[in-house]
Amino acid sequence: MNVTVHERDNQHLSREARAMGIVVWDVIQNGELVGIFPSRDAADAYRKELETSKQQG
Numbered sequence: 001m002n003v004t005v006h007e008r009d010n011q012h013l014s015r016e017a018r019a020m021g022i023v024v025w026d027v028i029q030n031g032e033l034v035g036i037f038p039s040r041d042a043a044d045a046y047r048k049e050l051e052t053s054k055q056q057g
Contacts, residue, residue, distance in 0.1 A: 001054045003029045005043045008036070 008024040017024070025043035027035035029050060037043040 001030065001051070003027065003047045003050050005040070005047050007040075 005025055005027055008026050010018055013022065013024065023038075025037045025040050026033055027037065027043050027046050027050070034050070035043065035046050037046065
């Protein structure tokens, strides 16, 4: 399973979000978006959750 976390680029943010300086983090699993988070820590926690559940299952 391939799970990655990366910052959403400005092309995928609304004009309002860009104006406010909002940063959004995406979690991608096997090429599909599975989560959107307001902080890197929250996105990393979800990534770890996915990896742990896969190992147990």
